[in-house]
Every structure is written in C-alpha cells, then in structure tokens.
Amino acid sequence: MPFTLSTIPPHSDGEGSLCLGVERGVVAIISVVGVLLALLAVPDFLHDHLPTTAAWMLESLVFGVLQIAAPPLALAKRAAPAAVWLWVSVGANVALLLFEPFILKDPLPDGATPWLLSMTLIGFGCVAVAEKRPRRAAVISLGITAALTAVYAGRIPASHSVIDGVGFALLSCSLVAGMKVLRARADRADKVEHKAQLSFEAKNRHEALEKERTATDSLLHDSVLATLLSAAGGETPGRAHSMAASALQIISDTDDHPVMHAPTVKWQDAVAKRRHEWDMFRPHALIDLSAELDVVLPPASADALLAAALQALTNSVTHAGPVSRRTATATVLPDGGVEITVSDNGKGFNASAISEERLGVRVSILENVHQAGGAAHIRSVPGEGTTVTLRWQPPTRSPSPDDNAKPPRIALIPQHQMLRILSAVMIMAILTAISETALFSRAVGPLIAAGIGLILLPALLRGAKTGTMSGRTAWGIATGGILLCCTATIGLNPHKVDAGSIYWYTCGILAGAVIVWTTGHRAPPIVTVAFQLTQITLWAGPTGAIRLGFAAEIVLVIAGLMMRRAIQRVSAAADISAATQRTLTLHQAQLDAFHLERRARLHHTRTDAAPMLRHIIDQHGVLDQASRTECRVLEQALRDEIRGRHLLNPTMRDAISAHRRRGAHVQVLDDGGLDNYDPDTLNVLIDNAASQIEPLHSARIVLRTGSLDTDTAITIVASTPDETAAALGLDDDDDVDLWVTIPRPAQVTLAA
Structure with missing residues (x-):
C-alpha cells in the first residue's frame, strides 16, 4: 500500500x-x-x-x-x-x-x-x-x-553484544507494534467521527427539511389559503383585496438564498416588524404585546410565536361568533422566556376533536411553534370560549452546531496503558540490576539500587494504576530516586560499562520520573533526573552521560512527551475540523431545505394561484360566482399540497380537480406511509389510485396513505349520501360506492 x-x-x-x-x-x-x-x-x-x-x-x-x-x-x-x-x-x-x-x-x-x-x-x-x-x-x-x-x-564484550541485540530487537518490535496500535486507534477514531458526521448530516437535513416544510405550510396557509377563503366568501372584499396583495408579494419572492438572521432578536423588534398585521385586529381585540419586554430569543422562535398568535386571532374572529372579550397579551417568564395568550369568550369547540382539515390549528399553530422550539396549548370549552397559550423558554445551555453529534474522542495512547508499560520497564530494570550483579559485575551498588527500587515500586504502581499521586508521595519517590542514584554505581568501573550494561539504572530512573510526571507533578521528576545527570557526570566524566546513552534516553523520553503533545494537538485539530464541518453541514442543510421545500413550493403556488390573486386585486375583492367557486377549488388544491403531498402527482391533481369542479368533496390525507418510496415507485402507486377515482361520480372521496406497519399503501373510500332517506328523516348513512386498498409493492426501492 x-x-x-x-x-x-x-x-x-x-x-x-x-x-x-x-x-x-x-x-x-x-x-x-x-x-x-x-x-x-x-x-x-x-x-x-x-x-x-x-x-x-x-x-x-x-x-x-x-x-x-x-x-x-x-x-x-x-x-x-x-x-x-x-x-x-x-x-x-x-x-x-x-x-x-x-x-x-x-x-x-x-x-x-x-x-x-x-x-x-x-x-x-x-x-x-x-x-x-x-x-x-x-x-x-x-x-x-x-x-x-x-x-x-x-x-x-559478548555480554554487551547480547544485551544490545536483545534490547534493540525488543525496541524495534515495540516501535512496530506501537505504530500499529496508533494507526488502529486513529483509524477507529476517524471512522467513528465519520459515522457521527454522516448521522449528524442526515439528522439535520431531515430536521431542516421538516422545519422549512412546516414554516412554508404555515406561510402559505396564513397568506394564500386565507386569501382564497376570504375571497370565496365574498363578505369582506376590502380585506380580500389587501390580503391578495400581500399573498402575491410573498409567493413572488424570487430570492435564491434564505435570509440569514442574526442568532437572536429582541422581542420588541420582532413585534414591531409585524405591527401592521396586528393593527388589522385592533378593532376586534384588545392587543397588549408589551413591546418593552426585555426578552431575547432566536428569530425563528419569535416569528413562529407571532405567526401562531396571528392565526389564533384569525380563527377567533372567523369562528368564535359574537364575543364580549377577545385579547392577545404577552408576558415574561421567570426563566427569561415569553408567553403569549390569545383568548375569547366565544362559542368554543371540542379541542380533542380537531379535524385534520383544520390546518390553521394543526399547521400554523401547533406544528409551527413546536418546530421553532416552543410549545403551544389550546384549551377550549363549547359555550365558554377558547384560550391559546404559546410559550418559548430559553434552553438550559447555549445550543451548539454539534449538539448530540460529536462522538467522544478516542484516546490514541490511553494513559493507563502507557503507565503499565513504564511500570514493566521499572520491573525489568530491577531484575536486570540483580542479574548484572549476579552474573557479571559482582558489585554491591546494583543490589542496593534494586532494593530501593522494590521499596518505591508499590507507590509507583499505584500511581500508574490510578493516574493520580499526592504531593507527599511524589516527593517521597523523588527522595528515594536520589538515594538510588547515590548507591547504584557503587562498585562499578565507569570505564568498563557501556549503555547496554547500565541501561537498568538510567531507564529505571527515567521510567519512574515519567510516571510521576504523568500524574501531574513536575518538580519532583525534574529534580530526580537532574540529580541523576549530575551523578553520572561526576562518576563517568563530562562525556559520561553521552557515552552511557543517558542523554539519548532523555531525548527519547522528550520524544515520547512530544509525541503525546503532538497527538493531543492532532486530536484538537480534528475536533475543530469536525466542528467546522458540522457548522457547514448545518448551513448546507438549511440551504438545501430552502431550495427543496420553500423555493419549489412557492414556485408551484405562484404558478397555480398568482393569476387568481391578481384577479382578486384587479376586482378589488368583488368576485362573481364562478370566480368564488374557482377560489374554493384552488384553496382545496393548495390545501392538498400541505396535508397530502405524497399522494399527488400531475395525474392525481387533474383527477381531483375534475371531481371538485363537478361539486364533489375530496380529501387527501398523507399520514407518512409513503415517505420512503423512491419517486418512480411512488408515481406507479399514485397513477393506480388516480385510475381508480377517475370514473367515480360519488359526492365524497377520501384518499389516505396506509400506516407503516401495514401492507396497505393507499386506501380509497368513495360514498354518496342517501338523499331519500335523509328527506324522510331516516338513517342517512352514506352509500359506499368504492372501498379499495392498494397494497405496497413486493419489491420496494427506498429513497436515498
């Protein structure tokens, strides 16, 4: 390779x-x-x-x-x-x-x-x-x-040659094994990071798309659909005219890039930005949003709360009937959040039985606020009125781009393993000192040094195991190390030893010093190594430290510490790079969601609705019966894009439009059962469903996706009321003209 x-x-x-x-x-x-x-x-x-x-x-x-x-x-x-x-x-x-x-x-x-x-x-x-x-x-x-x-x-000497050969063989194999471990750990860390990045990217693309979809649904519902419904009713032509102008401006926006907001916005600035919308409701409600509230929140959250409050007021004005009290107020929460309450004492409704067609409640209020990090609650009692509570509370900590995505950094050289190796070096040094005395030098110094090493070994092993050590213990080991230096060379001739025969002394002290160093103590090991360097220089001469390999061993220790530091820096750089990549991924996810959802939806809506919106403006909101009927058909078609997006293609849209123009009531409900199908498979299913409803003459047609835990892809139910029974006051249950289920394909290609 x-x-x-x-x-x-x-x-x-x-x-x-x-x-x-x-x-x-x-x-x-x-x-x-x-x-x-x-x-x-x-x-x-x-x-x-x-x-x-x-x-x-x-x-x-x-x-x-x-x-x-x-x-x-x-x-x-x-x-x-x-x-x-x-x-x-x-x-x-x-x-x-x-x-x-x-x-x-x-x-x-x-x-x-x-x-x-x-x-x-x-x-x-x-x-x-x-x-x-x-x-x-x-x-x-x-x-x-x-x-x-x-x-x-x-x-x-042969003994030195053997020691050098065996030592270098072990050292070379240790270097190879160490690099293998380093590569394996680094590669595993890279793979974990890459897997986390892919998961983070998929998660945030999905979340960004859902947020943009909800925001776009709310935007189109509150502007275009509301305008078409107002124009179709024909009761307030002036209001329909102003709403059409505003809606046309929204769908005519051709900006190819999303507006990049500041991280936070002041509450009073967010309220002032939409003041003209609130002014429209002042004749119908007491509005006190307390523009001086000292609250700072994300722009998306502020927009969602205010849009939901406006929709709640719209619903109240439209559906609550005669009321003696209608209010919209805002208060500061103790944790720095904000709460908006929209209430009336109108006729109320059963909140637990909200129809799926009530997009103003489900999309513009509940889903919109939830996607923006807030909470919405609707309390309504028939005959007593309705209260809508919208709340945003700051998170317990500042959100970051890599929340829930960054994997724990895998340590390339776990400290406990390194300390175990150093402990093994110390044990080998003690055994070598004893062997040196028994087989070669017959000197007493190595035996004394081995004894001192055995006394210090338990404290060093405990420090290596726990990674911690008290200051008293560290200085005690330093004192023992100095005493070992004073006795280790007793009886040895400095001119007859070399680096191979004295390594037990130099390596043993250095291994112990590194153990103490890694427990967080700096002065004790420095003092011990400095004393050892001085002792070797006095014993073996000015060049003794070089000749006996002590200087080289110090260089190797420094190299090890440099390597540890370098790995920490590489890991830190990798973390920074990953964080930067996640930030870019968030931005790209938002940009993709903007183009895939908002731009595409606005383009589709502009194509279908812009001519009618211009007609409403030209006629100052005063429409004839044919135009009002067209407004209702168009409003229902755009509503389908919100509640039944995966059940629509050009063939199905044409079939549904034809039924609505003859007066049929058509519902299209997407419960998410077709989300994972690729476009080709989805088109086959939808074309099949369109062919089933095209020949129908029923008064009511419902198309609904099957849930994910069933074998049904699409269910179609068509019915017509029994007019004779209804006229006679008898049971007027609808006659079912068609009930068909389209199964899921045996072989499904899931979308990427």
Missing part, C-alpha cells in the same frame, strides 16, 4: 485525517529526535574509527547526514511521496551497517558506545512508519538488528 501524508482525502479506507495527522506527527518527531541522536553520536563516531580511515569516515558521514536529512523531506508537500524519503533514510542506515565494519576499530576501546546504535534507532522509526504491514516491518527491523549485532560482534 503506498504511503502518503497529504494526498489521501479524509475518511478514505484506513487513511482518515486523524490517522494522517498522527503519522505526520511521528515523522516530525523522528526528524527532531534524529538530529539530537546524531549530535550525541558525534563523539563516539570520532572515537570508534581507525585514525587511518579519515577518507572513508567522510563517506560514512555522508550516509549519516543523508539518513538524518531524509525524514524532514517526507513532510514537504511538494516533495516526492513521503515513503520514498523514509526508505531513503532506512537505506542510508543499511549502507552504514555494510560500510562500517571496514573502518571501525577492532576491538572498540573499553567503555566505548557503538555510534551506530543512535543511527539505527532512527532507522527503526522510519521503518515503523513507512511500512504499514506490521509483520514485514518487524522482519525488516529484526534484519537491521541482526546486521547491527554482526557489525559489533567481537568489537565489544
């Missing part, structure tokens, strides 16, 4: 943005640490070679520089593919292993540290990142380890 750091798009197979970011972070750390390790290896490079091979040393130096310079080039966007430069670094390391046996001293001086150890660490890192197949990466790394062991076989 080719390795790229910048060309693979996010969320592609195995190469998401977080995975790529982690790999880039590792390469950046290899670049920085490689330079530090190379600088630490310079004294050993000069010390390990024969004086007569200066010219050959220059060639080794060229290979070394090439190995160090290649990883940074892997980060360059316009350079060759990243894997090329990483393999160039590995190739330079292999070239050194092949070339160095001819110019190295044989044997190396006592206590000398092989300079190729540092360079080989760089090679291991490049292999782990460049080769994505762990087994192949492990084989390559073990091959480099074997070559390194062969280069120094006979040049350093």
Whole structure:
C-alpha cells in the first residue's frame, strides 16, 4: 500500500485525517529526535574509527547526514511521496551497517558506545512508519538488528553484544507494534467521527427539511389559503383585496438564498416588524404585546410565536361568533422566556376533536411553534370560549452546531496503558540490576539500587494504576530516586560499562520520573533526573552521560512527551475540523431545505394561484360566482399540497380537480406511509389510485396513505349520501360506492 501524508482525502479506507495527522506527527518527531541522536553520536563516531580511515569516515558521514536529512523531506508537500524519503533514510542506515565494519576499530576501546546504535534507532522509526504491514516491518527491523549485532560482534564484550541485540530487537518490535496500535486507534477514531458526521448530516437535513416544510405550510396557509377563503366568501372584499396583495408579494419572492438572521432578536423588534398585521385586529381585540419586554430569543422562535398568535386571532374572529372579550397579551417568564395568550369568550369547540382539515390549528399553530422550539396549548370549552397559550423558554445551555453529534474522542495512547508499560520497564530494570550483579559485575551498588527500587515500586504502581499521586508521595519517590542514584554505581568501573550494561539504572530512573510526571507533578521528576545527570557526570566524566546513552534516553523520553503533545494537538485539530464541518453541514442543510421545500413550493403556488390573486386585486375583492367557486377549488388544491403531498402527482391533481369542479368533496390525507418510496415507485402507486377515482361520480372521496406497519399503501373510500332517506328523516348513512386498498409493492426501492 503506498504511503502518503497529504494526498489521501479524509475518511478514505484506513487513511482518515486523524490517522494522517498522527503519522505526520511521528515523522516530525523522528526528524527532531534524529538530529539530537546524531549530535550525541558525534563523539563516539570520532572515537570508534581507525585514525587511518579519515577518507572513508567522510563517506560514512555522508550516509549519516543523508539518513538524518531524509525524514524532514517526507513532510514537504511538494516533495516526492513521503515513503520514498523514509526508505531513503532506512537505506542510508543499511549502507552504514555494510560500510562500517571496514573502518571501525577492532576491538572498540573499553567503555566505548557503538555510534551506530543512535543511527539505527532512527532507522527503526522510519521503518515503523513507512511500512504499514506490521509483520514485514518487524522482519525488516529484526534484519537491521541482526546486521547491527554482526557489525559489533567481537568489537565489544559478548555480554554487551547480547544485551544490545536483545534490547534493540525488543525496541524495534515495540516501535512496530506501537505504530500499529496508533494507526488502529486513529483509524477507529476517524471512522467513528465519520459515522457521527454522516448521522449528524442526515439528522439535520431531515430536521431542516421538516422545519422549512412546516414554516412554508404555515406561510402559505396564513397568506394564500386565507386569501382564497376570504375571497370565496365574498363578505369582506376590502380585506380580500389587501390580503391578495400581500399573498402575491410573498409567493413572488424570487430570492435564491434564505435570509440569514442574526442568532437572536429582541422581542420588541420582532413585534414591531409585524405591527401592521396586528393593527388589522385592533378593532376586534384588545392587543397588549408589551413591546418593552426585555426578552431575547432566536428569530425563528419569535416569528413562529407571532405567526401562531396571528392565526389564533384569525380563527377567533372567523369562528368564535359574537364575543364580549377577545385579547392577545404577552408576558415574561421567570426563566427569561415569553408567553403569549390569545383568548375569547366565544362559542368554543371540542379541542380533542380537531379535524385534520383544520390546518390553521394543526399547521400554523401547533406544528409551527413546536418546530421553532416552543410549545403551544389550546384549551377550549363549547359555550365558554377558547384560550391559546404559546410559550418559548430559553434552553438550559447555549445550543451548539454539534449538539448530540460529536462522538467522544478516542484516546490514541490511553494513559493507563502507557503507565503499565513504564511500570514493566521499572520491573525489568530491577531484575536486570540483580542479574548484572549476579552474573557479571559482582558489585554491591546494583543490589542496593534494586532494593530501593522494590521499596518505591508499590507507590509507583499505584500511581500508574490510578493516574493520580499526592504531593507527599511524589516527593517521597523523588527522595528515594536520589538515594538510588547515590548507591547504584557503587562498585562499578565507569570505564568498563557501556549503555547496554547500565541501561537498568538510567531507564529505571527515567521510567519512574515519567510516571510521576504523568500524574501531574513536575518538580519532583525534574529534580530526580537532574540529580541523576549530575551523578553520572561526576562518576563517568563530562562525556559520561553521552557515552552511557543517558542523554539519548532523555531525548527519547522528550520524544515520547512530544509525541503525546503532538497527538493531543492532532486530536484538537480534528475536533475543530469536525466542528467546522458540522457548522457547514448545518448551513448546507438549511440551504438545501430552502431550495427543496420553500423555493419549489412557492414556485408551484405562484404558478397555480398568482393569476387568481391578481384577479382578486384587479376586482378589488368583488368576485362573481364562478370566480368564488374557482377560489374554493384552488384553496382545496393548495390545501392538498400541505396535508397530502405524497399522494399527488400531475395525474392525481387533474383527477381531483375534475371531481371538485363537478361539486364533489375530496380529501387527501398523507399520514407518512409513503415517505420512503423512491419517486418512480411512488408515481406507479399514485397513477393506480388516480385510475381508480377517475370514473367515480360519488359526492365524497377520501384518499389516505396506509400506516407503516401495514401492507396497505393507499386506501380509497368513495360514498354518496342517501338523499331519500335523509328527506324522510331516516338513517342517512352514506352509500359506499368504492372501498379499495392498494397494497405496497413486493419489491420496494427506498429513497436515498
């Protein structure tokens, strides 16, 4: 699989943005640490070679520089593919292993540290990142380890050679396994984020479409349908004329982009914006919206509340009959919300039996307010009047674009696992110190150090397990670490030990220091490591820290901390990117809903209703009987678009229109049972239903979608009242002319 750091798009197979970011972070750390390790290896490079091979040393130096310079080039966007430069670094390391046996001293001086150890660490890192197949990466790394062991076989003591070989084999395999875990965790995090993003996108597209649909239904009902009903009644021509002008202006809006409102609006500004609409009702009602109310709310919520209140007043004026009291008032709620109450003492109605045809209640009030984040309640008692309560309350916290969508960020390197590894390093260090004393040095210092380490180990293990540690415990461990430093080298000859034989001391202290560091304490580990550095310098000389590999180990610890920080930064950047993507998704969802719902619906309404609205304006609201009949037919057709949208296509619209023009009452009710059908399947079903109703002569026709838990797609019922029975005062139940159910197709293609 080719390795790229910048060309693979996010969320592609195995190469998401977080995975790529982690790999880039590792390469950046290899670049920085490689330079530090190379600088630490310079004294050993000069010390390990024969004086007569200066010219050959220059060639080794060229290979070394090439190995160090290649990883940074892997980060360059316009350079060759990243894997090329990483393999160039590995190739330079292999070239050194092949070339160095001819110019190295044989044997190396006592206590000398092989300079190729540092360079080989760089090679291991490049292999782990460049080769994505762990087994192949492990084989390559073990091959480099074997070559390194062969280069120094006979040049350093056999015990040191064995320790170096085994240690580097374990280290190389650990790097490969670590990169595998990093990639797996990063890839899993990318997939979780991508899945959450898709879910968020689908959810918000659906919500945006539903909100836009409800808002458009309310807008068309309160403007166009209300105008047509008023004109059809013929009782208030002046009002019909002004309503037609306003409705025509609404449906003639050709703006291709939704109006982007500010996040919030003052209540008094929202009321003032619709003052002319309230003024129309002042002759019929006492209106006190308290324009000075100190309330701030989202524009959509303000618009929905005011539109619902206007519709409630319209319903009261139209249906309540003679009243002695009709009011519309607004009050501030204790939590900063607002409540509008529209009430009258008219004839009232049974609120639990609201007809599905009463769109003014169901769409313009209940659904519209609910979609805008508010609540609506209707209380009505026949003979006593009606009260409509509209309420908006601020959420308990500020909403954000990624609410309910952002998945928990998966930790790439869980701290408890890292601390377990460090604990294992400490245990290995203690066992190695004991083995070193028993098998080789016979010195007492390592045994004392191992004893002190065993005393400190329980506290360190508890800290590693819980991730916390008290300040007293941290300073107690620091004191024990200083005491360990004072005794660890007793009986050891600094000129006869090297990095491989003393690593138990340096690595053990550093592992303990990192454990304390990760529990949140900074000063104790810094003091302990500084004391250890001073002790090694006094014991082994000014270059002892470099020669014994302590400086290199500090560099590796710093690299680990850098890697941890880099992963945190990559994760934070991924979170910011995801949040930005979710914000853009919200905007795009609103834009798509605007075009798919409002623009399309306004265009359809403009095509059907604009001629009649212009006719109403031209006639100043005074229409003849034919025009009033056409207004009723047109109002019912537009009502169908609200309550039966998935039961309509051109064929069905023509069939319904023909029945209405002959005087039949046609109801089209969509209960959502056809929502998931693709357009082709839906058209077949609707054409079938249209063919069933076309030959009918019934007085009443009802088309209704079946519920999702049934096998029925559409139910058609046609009936005609028995006029003779009604005239004689007998049971006047309708005669059923047709009752047919159209089943769902056996094979259904669901819409995307």
